[in-house]
Amino acid sequence: xxxxxxxxxxxxxxxxxxxxxxxxxxxxxxxxxxxxxxxxxxxxxxxxxxxxxxxxxxxxxxxxxxxxxxxxxxxxxxxxxxxxxxxxxxxxxxxxxxxxxxxxxxxxxxxxxxxxxxxxxxxxxxxxxxxxxxxxxxxxxxxxxxxxxxxxxxxxxxxxxxxxxxxxxxxxxxxxxxxxxxxxxxxxxxxxxxxxxxxxxxxxxxxxxxxxxxxxxxxxxxxxxxxxxxxxxxxxxxxxxxxxxxxxxxxxxxxxxxxxxxxxxxxxxxxxxxxxxxxxxxxxxxxxxxxx
Amino acid sequence: xxxxxxxxxxxxxxxxxxxxxxxxxxxxxxxxxxxxxxxxxxxxxxxxxxxxxxxxxxxxxxxxxxxxxxxxxxxxxxxxxxxxxxxxxxxxxxxxxxxxxxxxxxxxxxxxxxxxxxxxxxxxxxxxxxxxxxxxxxxxxxxxxxxxxxxxxxxxxxxxxxxxxxxxxxxxxxxxxxxxxxxxxxxxxxxxxxxxxxxxxxxxxxxxxxxxxxxxxxxxxxxxxxxxxxxxxxxxxxxxxxxxxxxxxxxxxxxxxxxxxxxxxxxxxxxxxxxxxxxxxxxxxxxxxxxxxxxxxxxxxxxxxxxxxxxxxxxxxxxxxxxxxxxxxx
Numbered sequence: 329x330x331x332x333x334x335x336x337x338x339x340x341x342x343x344x345x346x347x348x349x350x351x352x353x354x355x356x357x358x359x360x361x362x363x364x365x366x367x368x369x370x371x372x373x374x375x376x377x378x379x380x381x382x383x384x385x386x387x388x389x390x391x392x393x394x395x396x397x398x399x400x401x402x403x404x405x406x407x408x409x410x411x412x413x414x415x416x417x418x419x420x421x422x423x424x425x426x427x428x429x430x431x432x433x434x435x436x437x438x439x440x441x442x443x444x445x446x447x448x449x450x451x452x453x454x455x456x457x458x459x460x461x462x463x464x465x466x467x468x469x470x471x472x473x474x475x476x477x478x479x480x481x482x483x484x485x486x487x488x489x490x491x492x493x494x495x496x497x498x499x500x501x502x503x504x505x506x507x508x509x510x511x512x513x514x515x516x517x518x519x520x521x522x523x524x525x526x527x528x529x530x531x532x533x534x535x536x537x538x539x540x541x542x543x544x545x546x547x548x549x550x551x552x553x554x555x556x557x558x559x560x561x562x563x564x565x566x567x568x569x570x571x572x573x574x575x576x577x578x579x580x581x582x583x584x585x586x587x588x589x590x591x592x593x594x595x596x597x598x599x600x601x602x603x604x605x606x607x608x609x610x611x612x613x614x615x616x617x618x619x620x
Numbered sequence: 621x622x623x624x625x626x627x628x629x630x631x632x633x634x635x636x637x638x639x640x641x642x643x644x645x646x647x648x649x650x651x652x653x654x655x656x657x658x659x660x661x662x663x664x665x666x667x668x669x670x671x672x673x674x675x676x677x678x679x680x681x682x683x684x685x686x687x688x689x690x691x692x693x694x695x696x697x698x699x700x701x702x703x704x705x706x707x708x709x710x711x712x713x714x715x716x717x718x719x720x721x722x723x724x725x726x727x728x729x730x731x732x733x734x735x736x737x738x739x740x741x742x743x744x745x746x747x748x749x750x751x752x753x754x755x756x757x758x759x760x761x762x763x764x765x766x767x768x769x770x771x772x773x774x775x776x777x778x779x780x781x782x783x784x785x786x787x788x789x790x791x792x793x794x795x796x797x798x799x800x801x802x803x804x805x806x807x808x809x810x811x812x813x814x815x816x817x818x819x820x821x822x823x824x825x826x827x828x829x830x831x832x833x834x835x836x837x838x839x840x841x842x843x844x845x846x847x848x849x850x851x852x853x854x855x856x857x858x859x860x861x862x863x864x865x866x867x868x869x870x871x872x873x874x875x876x877x878x879x880x881x882x883x884x885x886x887x888x889x890x891x892x893x894x895x896x897x898x899x900x901x902x903x904x905x906x907x908x909x910x911x912x913x914x915x916x917x918x919x920x921x922x923x924x925x926x927x928x929x930x931x932x933x934x935x936x937x938x939x940x941x942x943x944x945x946x947x948x949x950x
Contacts (some may be wrong), residue, residue: 334847338758341750342767345821348814349770352777352785359788406676414670415677424677427684429940433868434687434933435875437902441909441926442687445694466683473680497662499669520776527778530877530902534909567780571878574787575907583788590781597776605769 353594360591368588372542373569374579382589384540387556388457388563392536393525395461395559400468401518407469408476408514413502432470436531439467443535455562460536467531468521475517479510512611516604523600527593529567537562538572566593688930694920695927698724702917709924715888715904717918724921726928728890732805732898733874733932735891736884739809740816740873745866747813748820749855752862755821756828757850763825774818783879786811791883798895803885806894811883812876816869823868827861828854860946867943871936875929877902901925 367381374380407424415421443463453459483506491501539562544554552558564572570589573582698704704724712725751771755763786807795802831854839849855862885897886907905922912919 331845331847334850335758338750338754341747342754342759342763344747345751345767345774345817346770348817349774352774352781352814355785355789356781403676403679406673407680410670410673410677414673424680426937427680429937430684430934431680431687433871433875433937435877435902435929437875437877437905438687438691438926438929438933441694441905441923442690444909445690446686466687469680469683473677497666499666500662502669523776527776527780529778529780530906533906538910567778570780570784571882574784574882586784587788590784593778593781597778598773601773601776 353598356587356590356594360587360589360594363584363588364591369592373585380579380581380585382566382569382585382592384543384556385564385566385569385589386592387543387545388536388540389526389565389567391556392457392460392464392532392563392565393522395457396464396468396525397518397522399461400465400472400521403465404469404472405476405514407473408480409502409507411473412477412480413498413506428470428473431466432474434467436467436528437533439463440531440534442466443531448535453560455535455537455539456560457536457563458559460532460563460565461559463531463535464525464528467528468525471521471524472518475521476510476514479513479517480506482513483509512608516608519600519604519607523597526600527567527597529565529571532565532568533571536565536568538564538568540564691923691927691930694923695930696924697920698917698924702920704917704921709921713890717921722917724917724924726901726904726921726925728888729899729901729904729925730928732884732891733900733902735805735898736808736812736880736900737870737873739805739894740812741866741870743809743813744817744820744869748817748865748869749824749862751821752824752828752865753850753855755825757846757854768825771818771821775822779815779876779879782811782815783882786879786883794895800895801885801897803883803897804895805884805891805898808880808884808898808900811879812873815876815879816872819872820865820869823865824858824862827858827865830861831857860943864940864943867936867939871933871940874932874936875902877906881906901929905929 369381369386370383371381372384373382411421411424415424440463443459443466447453447459447462448455451459487505487509488501491505492498496505541554541561543556545556555561566589570586570593573579573585573589579585698709699706709724709726710730711727712723713727714723714725715728716723751767755767790807790810791802793802794800794804794807835853835857836849839853840846844852880900881903884900884903886899886903887897888899888904889896891898905925908918909922912922
């Protein structure tokens with residue numbers, strides 16, 4: 329009797345969680361989907377009247393994502409290789425592990441404030457995309473290191489030994505034998521990390537800023553503040569935009585704008601997730617059934 | 621690098637054909653030379669590779685130390701430059717940084733942060749651990765095929781979106797239900813609970829799955845029902861892991877800024893009821909950091925709040941480490 333009851337309750341919990349996801353995604357999409365059209369996605373926001381879009385914000389989010397990954401991925405790869413291949417069991421290594429733990433559980437607002445002091449004020453860049461990207465690097469590096477380390481550790485020991493037995497140096501072995509075999513795992517993890525970067529807001533409030541200059545998308549002069557590619561201009565991302573229109577926005581259709589933005593955000597993150605899942609399954613199948 | 625380097629296998633074609641012309645004896649000594657000496661280029665590459673990756677790893681330490689240093693140096697200004705006593709800061713009930721005389725009691729924020737975190741943990745812990753049990757003990761294949769992806773998707777949803785759904789769905793619901801404003805401690809707790817639920821569930825699942833199968837079999841063989849086995853045996857041995865899951869969730873909840881700020885109402889009074897508005901450390905920083913002038917006592921006090929957040933984060937890690945050590949003993 330007790331056994332039955334417990335099973336029923338636990339099943340209820342599981343169903344509740346599935347319901348929660350479906351409810352959340354359904355709610356966001358049902359409110360936001362009808363708002364999504366080319367005009368909303370591409371046009372700049374309005375300040376006081378209704379009908380603005382989120383074009384610059386969407387671009388900023390993507391640009392910031394690319395920039396962050398350009399900085400964080402090489403660093404993450406390097407540190408991941410060190411932790412899996414070189415790191416001896418000593419105090420230095422243990423300290424790195426502790427640092428990873430600390431960094432990955434820091435409140436994102438604290439990372440944002442650190443970025444404000446170091447990347448915004450000390451460098452003299454002001455609120456800029458680059459500052460935001462560096463802050464997000466701090467935020468995401470531990471995750472990327474862990475992903476790389478796990479992926480490398482999952483490579484069969486035999487492959488590594490075969491390469492070393494042929495007289496190949498350790499570094500050559502890592503670069504041309506181990507890394508290629510670990511790439512699928514690293515890519516999957518990097519995509520999931522991208523989802524986190526894309527949705528992060530608190531760390532960006534005081535680093536990338538809460539405003540976006542009027543962008544001229546035909547302007548490729550990197551030093552011009554109107555150029556979308558200028559890494560030293562302030563940039564409000566989509567996630568920050570959702571927060572801002574709700575808490576201090578003046579547009580009459582703030583809710584509608586936020587609905588649409590939330591829908592874009594959720595769709596993008598789901599897409600990242602599905603991509604990662606699909607990719608890892610595809611690679612798994614390729615690696616297990618030979619050259620099929 | 622313990623392995624001697626041998627070149628030869630990687631010689632380009634042109635060089636190989638050129639050497640074939642030479643007589644036999646010299647080619648033999650040449651071969652010996654090639655086999656027994658190190659390839660300098662590869663040696664340098666080998667050594668620099670190790671150094672470069674080591675620098676990347678050391679960067680993690682540099683980041684952690686510099687975050688601690690900068691937040692602490694900014695945050696301690698309140699106490700050293702503005703001469704606010706630590707006790708007044710931590711235990712003061714009045715937050716009036718622009719008043720005459722100014723008062724910097726952060727107790728309302730601190731208690732607010734603790735209150736939402738505890739509420740979130742109270743909701744998320746049973747749900748998360750329950751689901752973890754379901755996934756590992758009751759329906760493993762359904763758990764793996766359906767629940768695991770669902771939880772991974774939930775992890776991916778940005779916290780701002782959780783906050784926004786709280787604002788547009790939960791707050792009006794509470795307003796209609798209880799005849800209040802809706803922005804409340806309860807709303808914040810629920811939003812955070814949903815947000816940390818996937819974290820708690822996935823970590824707890826790992827902990828429960830790590831319990832050896834023999835232990836379960838032994839219990840079942842003694843005639844215990846499945847629930848008795850789960851409750852008395854499996855959960856007992858997975859307890860440190862499950863606690864770790866909850867603490868990790870609490871750490872996330874304590875540090876979350878925007879999602880909470882959107883639904884709690886942000887008044888600087890001491891939290892008095894579940895349905896009243898509150899403030900948290902994070903919401904206080906988020907709302908005021910941009911509007912205060914650097915160097916003023918008000919601004920410094922906000923940095924001290926950030927330092928407090930950092931200290932709490934260290935505390936959570938300490939707890940997790942202690943729990944982890946317990947797990948090793950078992």
